[in-house]
Amino acid sequence: MFGPLDHVMLRVEDLETSMAFYETHLGYEEKGRWEADTFTNVFMGPADQEDDAAQLELTYNHDGRSYTHADGWGHIAVRVPEDGLDAAYEGLMDGGVADYRDPASCGDRYAFVKDPDGHEIELVKRDLTDAARWSIDHTMIRVGDGDTAVGYWARKFGYELVRRWEAGDFALYFMRPPGVSTAAMSVELTVNYGTSAYEVGDAWGHLAVQTDDLSGDWERLVEREAPAYRSPASCDDRYAFTKTPDGHEVELVRP
Numbered sequence: 676m677f678g679p680l681d682h683v684m685l686r687v688e689d690l691e692t693s694m695a696f697y698e699t700h701l702g703y704e705e706k707g708r709w710e711a712d713t714f715t716n717v718f719m720g721p722a723d724q725e726d727d728a729a730q731l732e733l734t735y736n737h738d739g740r741s742y743t744h745a746d747g748w749g750h751i752a753v754r755v756p757e758d759g760l761d762a763a764y765e766g767l768m769d770g771g772v773a774d775y776r777d778p779a780s781c782g783d784r785y786a787f788v789k790d791p792d793g794h795e796i797e798l799v800k801r802d803l804t805d806a807a808r809w810s811i812d813h814t815m816i817r818v819g820d821g822d823t824a825v826g827y828w829a830r831k832f833g834y835e836l837v838r839r840w841e842a843g844d845f846a847l848y849f850m851r852p853p854g855v856s857t858a859a860m861s862v863e864l865t866v867n868y869g870t871s872a873y874e875v876g877d878a879w880g881h882l883a884v885q886t887d888d889l890s891g892d893w894e895r896l897v898e899r900e901a902p903a904y905r906s907p908a909s910c911d912d913r914y915a916f917t918k919t920p921d922g923h924e925v926e927l928v929r930p
Contacts, residue, residue, distance in 0.1 A: 677832045677884055677892060679852055679859040681928050682718060682730040683751055683814045684880030686742050687792045690715060690735035696790050697731065700770050701753065701809040706730055713737050721807040729811045729860035734880055742792070745876025747921060749815035749865060750787070750795035754808060757800045760786060764798060792878065806858040813849060814882060815863040818921045819871040821846055824864045827919055831901045832884055837861060844868050873921065881916070881924035889915065889927055896927075 687693040697703040697719050707718040707730075714737060720730040731751070755763040760778050764786045768774060775795075776787035786798045799812050806812075818824035828834040828850045838849040838861075845868060849861040862882060886892040893907050893915050904924065905916035915927045 676888065677834075677852060677886055678930060679727050679855045679885055680729045680814070680862065681883040681885045681926075681930065682732045683811065683860070683882055684716075684732040684734055684926075685751075685790075685792070685794050686734045686736070686878055686880055688735075688739075688741060689791065690717065690733060692791050693733050693735075694719070697733075700767055700772055703731065703809070721810050723807045724810055725805070725807065725856060725858035727856045727859040728807065729814075731811065732880070732883075742878035743876040744793055744878045745874035747817055747873035747875035747923065748879035749817055749863075750797050751814050752785075752797035752799045752812045752863075754801040754803060754806055754810050754812045755798050756803055756808065760798060760800050764788075794878065802857075805856055810858060811860045813861040813863045815847075815865055816882075816919075816921070816923050817865045817867065817870075817873045818919075819866075819873065820920075821848060821864065821866040823920050824848070824866075825850065828862065828864075831896055831899050831917075834862070875922050881926050883914075883926040883928045885930045886927045887929065889929060892927060 702721060703719040704722050705717055706720050709716040715735045717733045718730045764778055767788055772788050775789050778786045788796050801812060825848050834850040835853050836848055836850055840847040846866045848864040851859050851861040889907050896917055897903055901917045904918050907915040917925050
C-alpha cells in the first residue's frame, strides 16, 4: 500500500554549504546519510519532525558537476506560523539570506527565498498544532495537463485531491494519500493555461513515495500502466523508480 511522500531530492554542488544553510536558517538536522563511491545522500528535517512528515534529501555527486534549473520543477514550501510570516522572512534576511520575494510582493500570503544552489523555497502560513515549524508542506511541480496529472496520482498511487486553487490563467491542485496527518507533504500540481510542456532539468531529482510492499506495489504500478523506469531488481531491491506523464521521477521507498 502506498503511503505518504517520504522525501524530495535536490542536487547540490557543495554539500557542506547546503547543509549549513538548512541547519542555520531552518533549524534542520541530519536524519540519515548514504555514502557511495560516486555520490553522497544526506537526509534532513526539523528536530521535532512528525512521523508522516517528509524529509529533504540533498544529493552531492563527487565529480563536481553543475546542474541546470528548468521550469518543470518549481519549489519546496516550508511551514511558518499563521501570524508569523513577516517575522520568519525578516529573520531569514537578518541571518544573511538573500532577498527574493518578500511577503508584501506576494499579497502577504506567502514569500520566497532561495538556497545556495538556487532552489526556491516558499514560506507558507500554516497552523502548526500538528506540524513542525519549517517542515515541508508541499513540493510544487508544473504539469502540462491538470486532468492527466491529477488522474495519474489518483490512479497510480491512490492519492486524493485535498485542495485546489483556480486562478485566471493557472490552477493549483494539492494531492496526498488519505488518512495521513496534516504533517504529511503534499504534491502541488501547477497548471499554467496555454503551456503544455516543461523541461525538468537535473537540479531537481525526484519525489519519493513510501511503500510497505515494494515488490507488490511495483507490480500494481506496472498493471496500472505506469512507466517501468527503474525496477526493484535493477536497484538491488532497495527502491524503484517510475515517471509521471510530465517526466518527473517518482521513487518508491520503504519507510
